[in-house]
Amino acid sequence: MIKNNAFVYKDNLNMESIEGFMVQQVSNDVFAIDEYGIALMYLIIGNDKALLIDTGMGLGNVKRVTEKITDLPIVVVNSHHHYDHAGGNLNFKQIFCHKNAVTWIDRENTTEYREKFFLRQEKRKEYSGCPTFYEDMKRTGSFILTPFEEGYIFDLGGRRLEVIFTPGHTDNSICLLDRENRLLFTLDTLCSTPTLVYDSYSTKLEVYYNSLLKLKKLRNTYELIFPGHYLKPIGSIYLDNMIEGVEQICSGKEKGIKWCTSESGIDGYYYRYERASIIYSLDRI
Numbered sequence: 661m662i663k664n665n666a667f668v669y670k671d672n673l674n675m676e677s678i679e680g681f682m683v684q685q686v687s688n689d690v691f692a693i694d695e696y697g698i699a700l701m702y703l704i705i706g707n708d709k710a711l712l713i714d715t716g717m718g719l720g721n722v723k724r725v726t727e728k729i730t731d732l733p734i735v736v737v738n739s740h741h742h743y744d745h746a747g748g749n750l751n752f753k754q755i756f757c758h759k760n761a762v763t764w765i766d767r768e769n770t771t772e773y774r775e776k777f778f779l780r781q782e783k784r785k786e787y788s789g790c791p792t793f794y795e796d797m798k799r800t801g802s803f804i805l806t807p808f809e810e811g812y813i814f815d816l817g818g819r820r821l822e823v824i825f826t827p828g829h830t831d832n833s834i835c836l837l838d839r840e841n842r843l844l845f846t847l848d849t850l851c852s853t854p855t856l857v858y859d860s861y862s863t864k865l866e867v868y869y870n871s872l873l874k875l876k877k878l879r880n881t882y883e884l885i886f887p888g889h890y891l892k893p894i895g896s897i898y899l900d901n902m903i904e905g906v907e908q909i910c911s912g913k914e915k916g917i918k919w920c921t922s923e924s925g926i927d928g929y930y931y932r933y934e935r936a937s938i939i940y941s942l943d944r945i
């Protein structure tokens with residue numbers, strides 16, 4: 661149940677600032693929650709429960725945002741272990757994630773890791789909008805991780821979200837498919853900005869390619885694609901372009917340009933194929 665006074669339709673953008681997060685209704689009973697322009701989360705409302713996909717970085721308190729939108733119990737899932745998707749887990753008691761994500765999330769759920777993460781990027785201008793940045797950097801919390809595998813169904817009552825295991829960006833990345841409402845939540849598996857398949861957390865490009873083909877096979881089950889950052893939703897042309905782009909790289913026909921170096925010293929190469937772009941490393945081919 662969506663609260664009557666939670667969301668007032670004001671204009672065509674239908675956006676509202678709640679607790680410092682920018683919230684936008686993006687589909688039927690689906691709300692995108694934007695954390696300081698860096699991370700996107702999605703709250704999907706069923707008849708009996710609501711599902712929060714990802715918890716952002718943990719600046720402010722996204723749990724309070726969800727409570728302002730709905731009275732229903734909230735089920736929380738991490739699309740993968742990255743800290744801009746699992747950093748807000750500390751606000752909740754139970755988190756669902758792919759079984760491969762458990763060790764990663766456990767390892768990164770420490771004060772030391774949290775401070776290191778934020779201090780590494782404290783100069784990002786987006787953070788200037790967060791008055792509690794340094795306070796939140798030190799917050800900790802404990803939560804239970806409940807692992808699942810491919811095919812797991814989140815039944816929200818009148819609405820079902822199905823787990824599609826899509827390793828590539830990480831070895832624990834998932835997408836969530838709402839067949840009835842024809843929505844696919846790809847998070848970092850497919851964004852309008854470059855998908856990162858280049859550091860120690862990523863799989864080989866061939867694995868990512870197979871995940872993309874899996875999404876392509878399901879193409880007649882969704883219309884809108886919701887990524888984990890920036891533009892949302894995106895069209896399925898991004899998926900088609902990414903498939904072709906990865907084919908170009910893997911066949912050796914095309915090569916990206918050296919773009920960045922990771923903390924662990926791995927060079928990332930940027931390659932763009934029409935709308936889709938990727939940063940990959942040579943050791944992932």
Ligand SMILES: [Fe+2]
Nearest residue numbers: 740742829848
């Ligand atoms: Fe990520």
